[in-house]
Amino acid sequence: MELHPSAHADTFSRDRLPPPEQWPELLFELPELQYPARLNCGAELVDRPLEEFRADRPALRVPSGRVWSYGELREHTDQIAFVLTHDLGVVPGNRVLLRGPTTPWMVACWLAVLKAGAVVVTVLAQQRASELATICEIAQVSHALCDVRTVDDLAKAEVPGLRITAFGGDAPDDLVRRAAIKPTRYDAVDTASDDVALIAFTSGTTGRPKGCMHFHRDVLAIADTFSRHVLKPEPDDVFTGSPPLGFTFGLGGLVIFPLRVGASALLLEQSGPKQLLPALAEHRVSVLFTAPTAYRLMLDELTAPPASSAAASYDLSALRRCVSAGENLPASTWQAWYERTGLRIINGIGATELLHIFISAADDEIRPGTTGRPVPGWHACVVAADGTEVPDGEPGLLAVRGPVGCRYLADERQQVYVRDGWNLTGDTYVRDAEGYFHYVARADDMIVSAGYNIAGPEVEEALLRHPDVREAAVVGRADELRGQVVTAYVVVRDGVPRSEETVALLRDFVKGELVPYKCPREIVFLEVLPRTPTGKLQRFRLRSAGNVQ
Template identity: 35%
Template sequence: MLPTDPDSYASLMRTFEWRLPARFNIGTACADEPARTAPDRRAIIDVEGDERRVLSFADLARKSRRLAAALADAGIGRGDRVAIMVPQSIEAAVTHLAVYRLGAIAVPMATQFGPDAIAYRLAASGARAFVAFAKGIERARTLPRGLGDVDLVVASNRAPAGAVLLDELIAAAGDTVLEADTTPDDPAMMLFTSGTTGQPKGTLHGHRVLLGHLPGIEIAQHFMPQPGDVFWTPSDWAWAGGLLNALLPALCHGLPVVAARAPRFEPGWALEVMRTARVTNVFLPPTALRMLLAAEGLSFDGLSLRVIGTAGEALGHRTHARATERFGVPVNEFYGQTECNAMLANCAALGVDRPGSMGRPVPGHEVAILRADGSRADVGEAGEVAVRAPDPVMFLGYWRDAEATRAKFRRGWLMTGDSGRMDAEGYFHFVSRMDDVITSSGYRIGPSEVEDCLAAHPDIEMAAVVGRPDPVRTEIVAAFVKLRDGVAGNEALKREIAGFVRARLSAHQYPREIHFVDAIPLTESGKVIRRHFRDG
C-alpha cells in the first residue's frame, strides 16, 4: 500500500518494497478486515432504476462466510473451480468473496456471453459449480451437453428448474467460520484471455494478484482511499477491468462500491448513476469516455468525481484533453493486460501526467522496451513492452498449458505482445499490437474464436477475422467470409451472420463488418493468412 501523501514519484520508486504476508486471502481481506474496523460502513450500493439496496461490510462478511460454508456443504472444496456469471450486484460481490475465502477458484464470465462461450469456459475450467443469473443458466442449457459436468447450479435472482436460489442457499447455511489458510501464491481466480490462435486461455492468478494491483490502482485513483471515496465502473466484474481495477481494490480499502447494470452502456444512464450515487472515483474504459463525450444534450453538472482512471486501449491526446475539460477532474491513463496488469500509470497528483501515454512504471514493477534479441531499446525506439519477472501482479500460468506459459516469458521478462516506445522522461507510449488480437471497446478479442463460430454457420465454408480501425471502439471486428457453393451473399445474409455470432459468443465479438470473398488464403500448414485482409 502506498502512502496517501507521497513526497514525489522518485521517492516512491526508491523506497517502495513488496512485503507480501505469509498468509493472504482475497475474501477475508475484502470483507472481514474492513468489517472489523467499520462494520456499519457501506460496502455495496446496489442501484437498479429507482431501487437501491445497501450492504454493509459486516453483512458482506456474514453473507460471504455463510455462502462459503454452503458451498463446502455441497462438496465444493479448495481448488475446485466455481464459474460466476452474475451482473454487478450484491449477489456477485458476495459470491466472489465466498469462493475466495473457501480456497476455491473463481471463473468469472461476462453476462453477455452466449451458449457457446459459456459451454467452452465451463468445460475448459472443469467448473464444478455454476453461479449465474437465470438467463445465463437458460442459455447454457440450450447446447446438447447443457451444463456438462457441473454438479451445483445456483441462480442469483430466480431459479430455473434444477437450480437452487442463492439467497436460500445462504439462509440455510450456518454461521460456521470457514477460512481457507491460503498463501499469496495459492490460486484464486481464472480469467480467460484471447490469443491469436485457438480458443481463449484460462489465465490463473493467485491471491497475491490483489496485492499486486494495489499500487497501480492507488496511483491511478489519486491515492485512494481518501475520506468519502465511492467507487464505480461500468465494466462487468467478470473482466480484469471491473474486478481488479475497481471492485476488489476498493473493497480491500474499505470503500463503498456502486453496483449498477444496464443492458448496454448508455451515456445518460452512466452520468445519472455517478450523480445520484455521489461517485468520486470511477474506472471508465476509453470507449465509454468517448461515448460520453460524443453524446449530445447531456449535463455534466452535479457530479462528485475527483478522478477518472482509464485503461484497456489507447485513449489518445484529443480524448484526454476533452475528458479533462468536460469532467473538470484529472484523467489518469494506465496500462496492463490480463496476465500482468496495472504496472504503468499516470497520476496527475504525483506530477506523472503525459496525455496519450501509458504512464511511467508503478512502484514495485520494472518495465522496459526490449528488442527481439532481448536487449533494451534506445529512447524513442520501438520494441516490445516487457515486465521483469517475478512480480506479484503476474499470473501463475495458463490453465493446463505449460507450453503457452513458457512462451509468455523470455530471459526473465514477461512479454506483453504490445509494441511500444519510451521517451526521454521515462513515459511509455503504445505503438500497436504485435499479433492479430483485436482491441475493441477495451476487450481483447481472439480472431480464432470468432472464425470458429463463423465456420459453424451452415452457409459459410471458411472465414478470416481481423480488426479494422474505428474512432470510437479503437477497432471493430471485420469478417471476410467465403460462402458455400450455391449460396448468394446479400445484406440480409450479413445481418443473419452477425446475429448468429452475437447470439452464440457475445455482443462484443460479433463482426460489425462482413465482406464476401471468393477465397481465403492459407499458409502451407493450413493457417489463415489474416494480414492479406488486414493490410489490403
C-alpha cells in the first residue's frame, strides 16, 4: 500500500508501521470517508467549526461553570503549538506524551500536538512510573506535557532525554504562562492524511503493552462513521462521560465527536457514578458516554420511577443519548435503565486497535442483549479458528474491517490480530439471522469445564438478575478433575450477609436461570471488583488470584 509523502521530519512512526502485507483491508465506501491526501485532523477539529459557527460558541465546559468558546480553544491550542515548535524544539513526527486529568488544557495540548505535526501519546493519570517508562521506551517519546499534579510519577520513570513541561502550576516556565505570550494563530503543519497522528496503547493486561498507530484520517473516520450514522449528534448537544482521554473511548466521546459537529463537552476530573448524575442534571447534558457498570450503579441512585423521561431524584430531561462500551452490556441493565429513565442505551463494541466503536445500534434498531449491527462504513463476520466464516447461530471469532485498521508499532503480534485482511478482536460472537451480533465472551474468557464450553459473561448476567447482586465477575479456576470450574466473584448490596446461606441462595437462583453445569461451583464475596478507570472489568486480576486461570 503506497503512502502519501509524509510531513514528518522525524520518521520513527512511519518507519515502524507493519509491512503492507500485514495490514488489514481498509474500506472507504462512504462518500464522507474520501479524505484529501493532505489533512491535519487537529486543524479540522479546532479550526473548521469556526468557519461554520461563531467564535463565542461553547466548546469545553467544566463543573465550576467556566466555558471555553471555540475561539478561546483555538487561541490556546495555537499558542501551545508555538511553544512546542519554537521553545521546545518539537519537529513533525516527534512523539509527545500527554498526562493529566480530563481538563480543557489537556484537550488544547492534544490538539496543539496534532497541529504541530507531532504524534500524540496520551496516557492515564493513574499509570505508574514503570508503566510510563515502558510506554516511553516503545514509542521513543522525546517530549511530555504534563498536568503539574501528575508530574511526579513521570519524573520517577527517569526516561532518558525526556523533556517534561508542566502546566497548571505557578512556575515561571509553566506551559500556560509560556503560551500566554505567544501569537494566537498557528498554521497547522501540512500533514498527510496517512501520517501517524497518535499512538494509543493497549492496557497491557497480558504481556508488554502494544502501541496502536492511527492516522490523521482515522481520527475523523470514527466521527464520520459511528458518531455521524449511529449517535447522530447535534450542534447544541452537551457531551460528558467517565472515560479519560487516555482511552480512545473517552477521546472520541469527549473530544472528537463533539468538536466534529460544533457541539460542546463537559469535562469531569472526577467522573464516577456518584459524580455523573448531579453533573448530568446541573449542566443539562444530552449525550453520555460510560461503561455498563456505571449505568448499573447509577440505577441505585435513581430510586423512584420517572414521572416522564426524567428520574424523580435527578432531572435528566436533557439527556437523549446514552452510549455504553468497554465491556458487555447485560440486557437486564439495559432494561432497568430504560424502565427508570425512558432512555435506550446505545450499546457498542470498539477496540484500541480500531480506535472506536464499529458495531452498534440506536433507537428502534436496538435489540437489548445484542451489540448491534456493523456501523455504516464497517463490515463484520464471525469466523472459525481457520478463518472460514461460520453459519449464523454458531459462535466464533469476531472479524472486522472498515476505514480504520490495526497497525501495531513494530510488534510481532500484528500477525495475530490481523489475518486474511480482517481484524480479529479476540471476542467470541454469534451473528443471528437478522444480522445482529451477540456477545458471548472474550476468547480467553471461555471456561471449559468437564467438556462443556461456558461463557463467563452469560453466568455474570444471570447473577446480576438477582436483586441482591450489585456486581459479578466469573472466571475459570483450574481443577484436576474437570479442567476448570466456574468461579464467581460477587459484590452484594449493603445489608446482605456474606454467608454460606447467601451462597446457596445465589447458586439456586442461577440454576433456575441456566442449565446446572453453568452454575458457579464457587462464589467469593468481594468489596469491589478490579476495574480500569473506565469501568472495564479486569478479569485477569481475578484469574491471577490463587489458582484461577
